[in-house]
Amino acid sequence: MKRLNLFYAQSGGVTPVINASAAGVIQTARAHPKIIGKVLAGQNGILGALREELIDTSRESRRAIEGLMSTPGGAFGSCRYKLKSLKDNRAEYERLIEVFKAHDIGYFLYNGGGDSADTCLKVSQISEQMGYPIQAIHVPKTIDNDLPLTDNCPGFGSVAKYVAISTREAALDIESMCATSTKVFILEVMGRHAGWIAGASALAGHERGDAPHIILFPEIAFDRARFLAKVQQCVEQFGFCVVVASEGTSTADGRLLSDQGERDAFGHAQLGGLAPLLAGMVKDELGYKHHWAVADYLQRAARHIASQTDVDQAFAMGKAAVELAISGANAVMPTVERKSSQPYRWRVGTAPLRRVANREKKMPRRYITKDGFGVTAAGRAYFQPLIAGEAYPDYYKGMPRYTTLKRVLARKRCESWSE
Amino acid sequence: MKRLNLFYAQSGGVTPVINASAAGVIQTARAHPKIIGKVLAGQNGILGALREELIDTSRESRRAIEGLMSTPGGAFGSCRYKLKSLKDNRAEYERLIEVFKAHDIGYFLYNGGGDSADTCLKVSQISEQMGYPIQAIHVPKTIDNDLPLTDNCPGFGSVAKYVAISTREAALDIESMCATSTKVFILEVMGRHAGWIAGASALAGHERGDAPHIILFPEIAFDRARFLAKVQQCVEQFGFCVVVASEGTSTADGRLLSDQGERDAFGHAQLGGLAPLLAGMVKDELGYKHHWAVADYLQRAARHIASQTDVDQAFAMGKAAVELAISGANAVMPTVERKSSQPYRWRVGTAPLRRVANREKKMPRRYITKDGFGVTAAGRAYFQPLIAGEAYPDYYKGMPRYTTLKRVLARKRCESWSE
Numbered sequence: 053m054k055r056l057n058l059f060y061a062q063s064g065g066v067t068p069v070i071n072a073s074a075a076g077v078i079q080t081a082r083a084h085p086k087i088i089g090k091v092l093a094g095q096n097g098i099l100g101a102l103r104e105e106l107i108d109t110s111r112e113s114r115r116a117i118e119g120l121m122s123t124p125g126g127a128f129g130s131c132r133y134k135l136k137s138l139k140d141n142r143a144e145y146e147r148l149i150e151v152f153k154a155h156d157i158g159y160f161l162y163n164g165g166g167d168s169a170d171t172c173l174k175v176s177q178i179s180e181q182m183g184y185p186i187q188a189i190h191v192p193k194t195i196d197n198d199l200p201l202t203d204n205c206p207g208f209g210s211v212a213k214y215v216a217i218s219t220r221e222a223a224l225d226i227e228s229m230c231a232t233s234t235k236v237f238i239l240e241v242m243g244r245h246a247g248w249i250a251g252a253s254a255l256a257g258h259e260r261g262d263a264p265h266i267i268l269f270p271e272i273a274f275d276r277a278r279f280l281a282k283v284q285q286c287v288e289q290f291g292f293c294v295v296v297a298s299e300g301t302s303t304a305d306g307r308l309l310s311d312q313g314e315r316d317a318f319g320h321a322q323l324g325g326l327a328p329l330l331a332g333m334v335k336d337e338l339g340y341k342h343h344w345a346v347a348d349y350l351q352r353a354a355r356h357i358a359s360q361t362d363v364d365q366a367f368a369m370g371k372a373a374v375e376l377a378i379s380g381a382n383a384v385m386p387t388v389e390r391k392s393s394q395p396y397r398w399r400v401g402t403a404p405l406r407r408v409a410n411r412e413k414k415m416p417r418r419y420i421t422k423d424g425f426g427v428t429a430a431g432r433a434y435f436q437p438l439i440a441g442e443a444y445p446d447y448y449k450g451m452p453r454y455t456t457l458k459r460v461l462a463r464k465r466c467e468s469w470s471e
Numbered sequence: 472m473k474r475l476n477l478f479y480a481q482s483g484g485v486t487p488v489i490n491a492s493a494a495g496v497i498q499t500a501r502a503h504p505k506i507i508g509k510v511l512a513g514q515n516g517i518l519g520a521l522r523e524e525l526i527d528t529s530r531e532s533r534r535a536i537e538g539l540m541s542t543p544g545g546a547f548g549s550c551r552y553k554l555k556s557l558k559d560n561r562a563e564y565e566r567l568i569e570v571f572k573a574h575d576i577g578y579f580l581y582n583g584g585g586d587s588a589d590t591c592l593k594v595s596q597i598s599e600q601m602g603y604p605i606q607a608i609h610v611p612k613t614i615d616n617d618l619p620l621t622d623n624c625p626g627f628g629s630v631a632k633y634v635a636i637s638t639r640e641a642a643l644d645i646e647s648m649c650a651t652s653t654k655v656f657i658l659e660v661m662g663r664h665a666g667w668i669a670g671a672s673a674l675a676g677h678e679r680g681d682a683p684h685i686i687l688f689p690e691i692a693f694d695r696a697r698f699l700a701k702v703q704q705c706v707e708q709f710g711f712c713v714v715v716a717s718e719g720t721s722t723a724d725g726r727l728l729s730d731q732g733e734r735d736a737f738g739h740a741q742l743g744g745l746a747p748l749l750a751g752m753v754k755d756e757l758g759y760k761h762h763w764a765v766a767d768y769l770q771r772a773a774r775h776i777a778s779q780t781d782v783d784q785a786f787a788m789g790k791a792a793v794e795l796a797i798s799g800a801n802a803v804m805p806t807v808e809r810k811s812s813q814p815y816r817w818r819v820g821t822a823p824l825r826r827v828a829n830r831e832k833k834m835p836r837r838y839i840t841k842d843g844f845g846v847t848a849a850g851r852a853y854f855q856p857l858i859a860g861e862a863y864p865d866y867y868k869g870m871p872r873y874t875t876l877k878r879v880l881a882r883k884r885c886e887s888w889s890e
Contacts, residue, residue: 066638066647078800131651213869221487221772224544224873228485231515232550237768321537327765328744346746348764349656353640355781356776359869439869450632450778450858451674454643 055087056158058377059101060109061094062126063164063171067195067207068214068355069119069366071127071455073163073438077191077371078109078117087378092155092462095129098162098171102144102471104151104464106401119455121363122445124355127457135171138178145178153184154465159377159444160186163370165194165205169385170409176383189373190385190405193366195352197248198412201403202387204438206354206369208360212252213439214354215241215296219256223263223294226343230292236283236334238344239264242351243298247271247415249351251300252435254427263294265425268330270300271415272424274309279330280337282425289338297326355450360441361396372400396437406445474506475577477796479528480513480614481549482583482590486626487633488785490546490874491611492582495789496610497528497536506797511574511881516550516582517590521563521890523570523883530879531878532651538874540782541864543774548736554590557597564597564654566888572603573884578796579605582789583615584624588804589828597801608792609804609824612785614771616667617831620822621806623857626771627789628781631671632858633773634660634715637766639675642682642713644647645762655702655753657763658683662717666690666834668770669717671854673846682713684844687749689719690834691843693728698749699756701844706759716745775871779860780815791819794813804852815856 060077062070075094081088093107094100100107107128109117120127135144152160160170160179169190176188191340192199197208219239226237247269257263265286268274284292301309310326327344334342365388385408389401395403419431427435445452479496481489481811483772493512511517512526519526526547528536539546554563565754571579579598581591591609600603611618616627645656662668666688676682684705687693705712729745746763753761753769784807791805802826808820846854864871 062647066644089620099650123643124640126647128649129650132648133651192648216870217775218769218773220870220873221543221774222768224542225485225768225772228481228545228549229551231518231548232552239769325747343767344765345767345769346763346765347769349644350637350658350763350764350766350769353644354637355640356636412610436868441869442863442866444861444863447853447861450860451639454639 055089055403057089058091058159058161059094059152059157060091060161061163062130063097063126063162063168064130064132066124066126066130067193067351068124068210068354069206069363070163070193071123071417072363072366073191073193073206073370074127075117075120076160077365077374082373082376088159088374089156092157093128095459095461096129097132097133097215098135099133101148101470103266104466104469106155106462107459108462112457114201116455116457121367122355122443123454127455128459135174138174141264145174146151146182148175149179149182149184151466152265154464158186160188161191161373161377162188163191163193165196166199166410166412167403168319173383173405186209187377187382188374189381190408191369191373192385192387195249198246198414199408200411200413201408203390203398204388206362206366208248209359209365209438210354211249211351212435213359214217214351214357215249215253215347216255216439219253219264219294219296222345223256225255226292226294233341234343235287236293236295236342238295238297238327238330238342240297240299240344240346241435242451243270244300245270245412245414247298249298251415251419251427251431252439253296254432255435255439261290264296265290266295266424267292267427268295268297268301269415269420270298270302270422272420273304274301276333280333282384283334284338287375291370297330299326301326341423355445358443359439360443362436363443368400376402393433396440473863474508474520476508476575477510477578477580478513478514478571478576480519480582480676481545481547482516482581483549483551484614484771485543485545485549486522486612486614486771486778487543487629488625488782489582490542491782491785492610492612492625492789493546494536494539495786496580496793499790499793507793508575511576512547514553514878514880515548517554518550518552520567520570521888522887523885525574525881526878527881531876535874535876540786541774541862542873543772547878554585554593557593558716562595562822564593565601568598568601568603569596569603570885577605579607580610580792580796581607582612583596584612585618585829585831588618588824592824592828595824603877606796606801608795608800609827610788610792611804611806614668615662615665615890617833618827618831619832620827622809623807625781625785627667628778628784628857629773630668630770631854632778633770634668634672635666635674635858636776638672638683638713638715641764642879643676645711645713652760653762654706655712655714655761657746657749657761659712659716659718659763659765662689663719664689664831664833666717667716670834670838670846670850671858672715673851674854674858676889680709683715684709684712685714686844686846687714687720688834688839688843689714689717689721690836691719691839692723695752697789699752701810702753703757713750714749716749718745720745722869774864777862778858779862783861795821812852812856817861
């Protein structure tokens with residue numbers, strides 16, 4: 053077996069634990085020096101391959117790679133850049149193969165969500181067509197938890213934990229104040245098309261009357277009158293009302309409540325601003341004093357309160373991807389297979405990329421209560437193990453010790469690339 | 472010395488550690504059973520005294536009181552209710568004395584900010600005028616850190632830590648993405664008239680180019696053109712720009728950028744929505760892709776990442792207040808006196824309430840850089856020890872174990888009170 057280099061890149065929105073997957077990839081590759089040469093990481097994701105900006109991870113110390121286990125963000129840079137179809141832009145795929153050839157790269161590991169799984173599949177296809185063998189393995193990652201065929205996605209558990217804890221904490225705050233002050237609190241969370249993140253906030257409470265009192269899911273059509281009636285009922289019954297709203301909350305006609313009309317590079321709507329919109333409704337119709345929060349990047353960067361389950365699984369996915377590559381697999385993705393919820397047991401599985409790419413997994417209806425505002429016992433049983441354990445980073449002078457890599461680029465061997 | 476009961480109440484916006492002060496009060500009172508009888512806590516702050524809704528803390532277990540050390544929110548309920556002046560509403564003060572008399576209360580401990588210090592002072596004055604001796608001690612608390620005569624206020628250190636960590640984490644996120652996506656991130660934080668919280672975000676970075684690149688303080692008049700020029704300069708130089716904006720950011724004419732025209736019970740403007748406003752400016756003028764977050768209650772309830780210094784000082788203030796009461800003091804407040812910054816050494820001091828009430832301490836100009844967008848070395852030296860140490864709560868199944876008290880009310884002895 054010829055020793056080949058491995059290309060690794062991070063894609064799309066980052067997570068609190070995507071770097072733990074990178075650590076899994078690099079440490080496992082280093083453990084097989086006869087099979088895998090260097091791990092070359094794309095600077096700013098797949099753009100690093102197109103531009104031949106390849107970070108030579110062999111220049112990073114063992115300690116720095118270990119530090120990735122507890123560092124949020126994307127240590128090599130990520131990007132929102134979707135390769136076009138083979139038909140529309142074959143030149144991009146050919147460029148990738150040119151760079152991979154020049155750097156003896158035989159393994160393509162792409163760490164991302166649904167869009168990236170699609171790119172990964174295409175790289176595997178073009179490699180076949182061009183007769184240059186590349187094993188393409190997708191490393192799953194997305195805080196949205198919407199990839200199919202895996203029980204959950206690395207990144208989600210930590211965001212779920214952050215949102216559940218933040219909801220509980222804010223609820224204690226508002227409960228203290230509601231006699232004379234704020235009666236309604238609205239927290240807007242991420243989740244473009246699937247309500248997993250909003251749903252996880254249900255773990256903030258246990259008993260009837262506990263916050264969150266209302267969860268708004270993209271899966272359930274928003275009905276203004278029903279929403280306001282429920283807010284009023286909660287305030288009258290419990291003295292206050294905590295609402296957790298997914299940014300993807302939509303009306304029955306499929307229109308996002310918060311669509312600002314902007315689009316990102318993938319053509320997705322750029323969301324935000326739902327919380328103040330809902331707060332305005334509450335104020336206008338019910339007159340309650342309100343507060344609202346938009347967690348935005350804070351939720352998906354909050355490595356300080358990452359879930360241990362999540363860190364373990366993120367690392368395991370990176371490790372498994374390299375092991376799959378070594379075993380000769382191609383166009384696959386390691387997955388998390390849940391064996392049982394209580395006690396929580398899981399193992400690494402695999403899924404073919406053609407069944408993963410461009411498919412979104414939404415919250416099943418049976419995880420959402422009949423009234424559409426809460427999470428069922430089955431949903432809680434699903435969420436609970438994913439937030440288990442506190443994987444604290446080390447601290448120095450009151451701040452987490454997050455790792456910065458040297459990011460030394462490998463010497464260029466190709467002509468420069470014009471985008 | 473006659474054994475008397477002690478009244479304790481929480482006032483105004485809660486903090487991640489106000490309950491640690493409550494624990495300090497209750498545990499210290501329990502250690503002096505010959506002098507102090509019961510600690511009766513006002514349900515929903517001073518309203519509990521007016522309505523004679525007094526929580527009998529002797530019914531709470533030692534373990535529950537210990538649990539207060541790591542529970543955010545206000546365990547007895549707080550309120551936004553400002554007593555009028557003695558002249559305008561003498562009846563309220565007389566009612567307080569009536570309830571205190573009926574319950575053998577000789578000590579009035581009020582845990583709050585500047586407005587509460589004023590109330591506390593008035594209680595001490597009316598008690599003298601009415602010939603019923605009450606020792607009134609103020610226990611300092613405010614995330615805004617704007618009380619005079621104390622080096623810092625319990626509550627602030629934990630919010631400072633949360634904001635510094637969140638800024639650092641979000642900066643790692645945006646730095647990963649800025650090549651192809653978000654270039655400007657705006658975090659709105661609390662701080663009505665003083666920029667202490669925004670200023671603490673400076674601890675997120677160390678070197679030139681580190682986030683936050685721009686801090687907006689209420690102390691520095693906002694200048695749209697200068698702000699936008701600085702954003703553009705950062706994006707061009709560093710690839711991205713992180714802005715931390717105090718909700719109290721105002722223009723040169725003293726008008727709040729974000730004033731929605733609403734007022735709370737104290738006549739203060741109800742703020743919020745500055746971050747989307749600034750994001751709109753950036754988008755309209757510079758066209759950069761942006762994200763924004765509004766931490767709101769999340770920041771002042773985030774007990775999960777409280778500062779150990781802050782928890783220690785919150786407890787110490789509660790303890791010192793009881794010790795001051797026992798020593799015969801009246802109309803005073805324990806304070807934090809800084810002896811040195813490096814190594815950090817502090818001790819408990821005292822300040823007379825007449826010099827505390829209704830005075831706000833702003834960020835000194837020497838803590839703010841010349842350009843008005845950053846924090847000087849002197850400012851960093853002030854902030855740093857206040858965020859030191861991680862006072863983690865215990866966890867169960869992935870969620871913090873926060874304490875709920877039984878809150879059994881003492882039997883009423885007075886006529887009911889009509890507000």
